Amino acid sequence: MATIDLKAVQKSFGPIHVLQPVDLQIRSGEFVVLVGPSGCGKSTLLRMIAGLEETTSGDILIAGQRVNDMEPKDRNIAMVFQSYALYPHMSVAGNMSYSLKLRKTAKERIAKAVKGAAETLGLSKLTDRKPRALSGGQRQRVAMGRAIVRQPQAFLFDEPLSNLDARLREQMRAEIKKLHQRLGATSIYVTHDQIEAMTLADRIVALDAGRIQQIGTPLDLYQRPANRFVAGFIGSPAMNFVSGTFRKGDEGRPPHLDAGHAAIPLAELGIADGRALTIGIRPEHIVFADPEATDAIDCDVELVEPTGVGTIVHLRFGDVALKAYRPGYGDWKAGGRLRILAPVEHIHVFDGETGMRIEHGGEARV
Numbered sequence: 001m002a003t004i005d006l007k008a009v010q011k012s013f014g015p016i017h018v019l020q021p022v023d024l025q026i027r028s029g030e031f032v033v034l035v036g037p038s039g040c041g042k043s044t045l046l047r048m049i050a051g052l053e054e055t056t057s058g059d060i061l062i063a064g065q066r067v068n069d070m071e072p073k074d075r076n077i078a079m080v081f082q083s084y085a086l087y088p089h090m091s092v093a094g095n096m097s098y099s100l101k102l103r104k105t106a107k108e109r110i111a112k113a114v115k116g117a118a119e120t121l122g123l124s125k126l127t128d129r130k131p132r133a134l135s136g137g138q139r140q141r142v143a144m145g146r147a148i149v150r151q152p153q154a155f156l157f158d159e160p161l162s163n164l165d166a167r168l169r170e171q172m173r174a175e176i177k178k179l180h181q182r183l184g185a186t187s188i189y190v191t192h193d194q195i196e197a198m199t200l201a202d203r204i205v206a207l208d209a210g211r212i213q214q215i216g217t218p219l220d221l222y223q224r225p226a227n228r229f230v231a232g233f234i235g236s237p238a239m240n241f242v243s244g245t246f247r248k249g250d251e252g253r254p255p256h257l258d259a260g261h262a263a264i265p266l267a268e269l270g271i272a273d274g275r276a277l278t279i280g281i282r283p284e285h286i287v288f289a290d291p292e293a294t295d296a297i298d299c300d301v302e303l304v305e306p307t308g309v310g311t312i313v314h315l316r317f318g319d320v321a322l323k324a325y326r327p328g329y330g331d332w333k334a335g336g337r338l339r340i341l342a343p344v345e346h347i348h349v350f351d352g353e354t355g356m357r358i359e360h361g362g363e364a365r366v
Helices: 042-050 092-102 107-121 136-148 166-183 194-200 218-223 228-233
Strands: 004-013 016-026 031-035 057-062 077-080 154-158 186-191 203-208 211-216 240-247 256-258 263-265 276-281 297-306 310-317 320-327 337-341 348-351
Touching: 004 042, 016 042, 016 211, 031 042, 031 194, 042 057, 042 077, 042 154, 042 186, 077 136, 092 107, 092 136, 107 136, 107 166, 136 166, 166 194, 186 194, 194 218, 203 218, 203 228, 211 218, 211 228, 228 240, 228 276, 228 348, 240 263, 240 320, 310 337, 320 337
Parallel strands: 031 186, 031 203, 077 154, 154 186
Antiparallel strands: 004 016, 004 057, 203 211, 240 256, 240 276, 256 263, 276 348, 297 310, 297 337, 310 320
16 A cells, blocks of 8 residues: 655635645555545545646655656546446446456456455445445445455545435444455545544544644544644534633632633633633533532523433523533433533633634643
């Protein structure tokens, strides 16, 4: 399998800059997920690697070779699309073998490759069927099988599960991960679904507005987000945010965020009193406090959502809405009251203007 290196890669459509300079090194055999909201440039970047879009500037290297001027067919990569892109008049075997036939590969080699891919993907009993006789999940397996038989240097996935229902997405997500573990193939996977990113990736590349916001393992991005965008995009339910003013405290009060309705304790940040901050805390880290607990925040319960494995409790204090998550069930009811605490070791602090992370002494380390 091959390394893939992007060096100051940019893309513009006229005056519109879709991708700012992107530098990224993908190791051989690594599974990298490009994640971000619609329009962030992730699919454009994937298509440039595939050769389906020209780069405005910068270099793309596959296995150390510059491929900017190479045709897609000469880059020795395989792409799995969102739309499956199967030939409706061909059987499963015909779709999987078509690219090999175009290359005039020996019939014995084609038969062996198709048989192996079909067995790997659980399609052995379906090779004579046409795409119209297959489910969405089976069609996506055929699309992956068509990529596998080519034995490419790298696999590119462009939101391959977005057309499937929730149950099939979960099943196919697991199958893609098992397939990668079996083949050890260099893979780049594009999605806007952060759960797919968290479960599949060796490393995640988070993009927003054409710029890389953070690169790291799933736990890196979850536990130490580089900025407010990453903090809010990664995690489900999403991180809670409260904005206010940093106060250094005095003899009777520790450093805290003055949120207007409440004072939220913070560690000493070594920054100026009065600086605008935003703090974040994940729903699972909010503590339901005893009625007599000091420094707790009184909240109204607005909504209770049982999810099966746990419960999401929607809270409000003043004009701030929060979500708390608890495994299992409780007797929380809309219209009730709860007192909560935000443990300092689970609080993330971001600059109120730039959104960048500010380290503080109370935060848990990865």
